[in-house]
Amino acid sequence: AQSVTQLGSHVSVSEGALVLLRCNYSSSVPPYLFWYVQYPNQGLQLLLKYTTGATLVKGINGFEAEFKKSETSFHLTKPSAHMSDAAEYFCAVSDEGGSYIPTFGRGTSLIVHP
Amino acid sequence: EAQVTQNPRYLITVTGKKLTVTCSQNMNHEYMSWYRQDPGLGLRQIYYSMNVEVTDKGDVPEGYKVSRKEKRNFPLILESPSPNQTSLYFCASSLSFGLSGAADTQYFGPGTRLTVL
Numbered sequence: 001a002q003s004v005t006q007l008g009s010h011v012s013v014s015e016g017a018l019v020l021l022r023c024n025y026s027s028s029v030p031p032y033l034f035w036y037v038q039y040p041n042q043g044l045q046l047l048l049k050y051t052t053g054a055t056l057v058k059g060i061n062g063f064e065a066e067f068k069k070s071e072t073s074f075h076l077t078k079p080s081a082h083m084s085d086a087a088e089y090f091c092a093v094s095d096e097g098g099s100y101i102p103t104f105g106r107g108t109s110l111i112v113h114p
Numbered sequence: 115e116a117q118v119t120q121n122p123r124y125l126i127t128v129t130g131k132k133l134t135v136t137c138s139q140n141m142n143h144e145y146m147s148w149y150r151q152d153p154g155l156g157l158r159q160i161y162y163s164m165n166v167e168v169t170d171k172g173d174v175p176e177g178y179k180v181s182r183k184e185k186r187n188f189p190l191i192l193e194s195p196s197p198n199q200t201s202l203y204f205c206a207s208s209l210s211f212g213l214s215g216a217a218d219t220q221y222f223g224p225g226t227r228l229t230v231l
Binding site for chain 1: 154157162172206219224
């Protein structure tokens with residue numbers, strides 16, 4: 001069975017600072033990994049995903065994530081935070097091992113201070 | 115515009131009064147699902163559907179029903195709502211289910227905030 005752990009329910013950064021949101025997964029077969037973002041009063045939307053190929057994945061709004069198999073991680077980063085990045089971020093994993101259904105982490109709320 | 119729509123967006127009701135939250139997608143997606151979002155618990159799947167007339171329980175199905183009579187619609191039914199079903203509900207869809215669908219992006223509706231008094 002697959003699972004996802006997001007370290008830190010809240011992450012606070014200053015505008016212009018590095019954003020790092022952590023995600024670790026477990027999967028018995030090669031995973032597909034996703035980051036979704038939820039802006040206030042909206043549904044989730046895809047930020048980026050890793051399926052196969054290049055392990056560094058670039059997404060929208062300057063975010064990127066790197067799949068590290070040895071560390072079972074898929075951390076999300078952005079070099080310089082903007083006020084508009086304040087949102088809830090969800091990491092998700094799925095695989096071809098049987099259930100095919102994505103499992104979501106509990107989410108990390110990103111707070112950006114002026 | 116490709117989208118998932120939900121109605122209503124906000125609903126306040128009383129214990130025991132049956133209600134239905136509608137979900138519709140215009141992308142011809144096979145897979146649809148319902149989640150509830152609660153503080154500290156993230157997203158928990160209620161039910162999902164692999165295609166028309168094919169549904170299955172998610173992680174928290176108690177107190178909910180679904181149906182999938184048409185490909186585009188996937189309503190969530192609460193036959194006798196209780197206060198512990200107060201939550202934010204999301205419908206989602208993706209292109210396919212199964213081996214080829216594991217890498218698909220999930221498209222979410224805007225959410226329905228339900229309060230049961």
